[in-house]
Amino acid sequence: MTSRDEQRQKSRAEILRVAAEEFDRRGYAAVAMSEVAASAGLTKGSVYFHFTSKAELAQAVVETYFAQWRLLRQEVEERELTGLDAIRWMSLNVAEAYKNDPGVRAPLRLMREAEAIGVELPTPFVGWIEAVREHLQEAQDSGDLHGDLSVDAAAWQLVAAFFGAQEMSHQLTGCADLTVRIDELWHVVLPGLSVRS
């Protein structure tokens, strides 16, 4: 890679970082491309070199987020985590990321505002529901779950409970208590899921 390519990649990453911060704080409609350029210390032309429109920039912010979760799921495999341990580990990692990283919070806001953006964005939640369902199936196959539990229903509800805790902690405490709340979530729901709790 030439040093010009490197410089371009660095600029692109910086634009994405700054755009996520702005979208997270103020929402899609309120953010201007010129503000993103100014915050990134770049010219507006340089921002448009990488992203031809604000909608395309928003799309890239969302894609970066999905790429990050693919890495997290890889790490679950590398650590050989399965079943409820895998779900718990993922939930604490996602909570930590959501708390500290606007790049994780912004996409959720953007997906909620998708109508105003007018471009195709991935559907939120469904990837998580599928991942949680797979690990719940592992737990069921190992005899860890109560016999009458529906894996499909429990997966949907776990993702919803996690997402609700994340949102409530965000709105009530600016995420200050999020890690504690996700830990607490497990205390409350685990006896309903697992025969070993």
Added chain:
Amino acid sequence: MTSRDEQRQKSRAEILRVAAEEFDRRGYAAVAMSEVAASAGLTKGSVYFHFTSKAELAQAVVETYFAQWRLLRQEVEERELTGLDAIRWMSLNVAEAYKNDPGVRAPLRLMREAEAIGVELPTPFVGWIEAVREHLQEAQDSGDLHGDLSVDAAAWQLVAAFFGAQEMSHQLTGCADLTVRIDELWHVVLPGLSVRS
């Protein structure tokens, strides 16, 4: 009450109904007072007679919502519902209202957008957490809950799980499956709460 008073009250209610629909669908920033007037079949002057600004209108939409929940809580008392029965009954009623009534969905969106509105809005969730906590306490006093369950933690988590299910159902199915999901929520969490399940 004179017929002019009656007419004014009717206009006010109609403005609130229409404003909730618009705020729910498009968010605070996108809605103009003139559009609210047009949808309500009133002049802009008539809307401003009732609400001196868009922010005041948004505030009134949120207040109407809180008044509605005070009525729901009164109904719980009149029906003499207590403990887990009370919480379950409330959750199904709130889900039904959220599914069918923009007047219930709009305030949640407005409270999330409070920063852009620039007026004091009530904090979401805290009233529900307190109501659920009271009923969980009744359940605990009657020996219905597992001994080691923290009533404070469970109240927070139940409200979060409900809210998460509501949001996910909204975003994934336009609330089509909300009632089923809230029913399912109880199947998943009840064994973790109650000794009788």
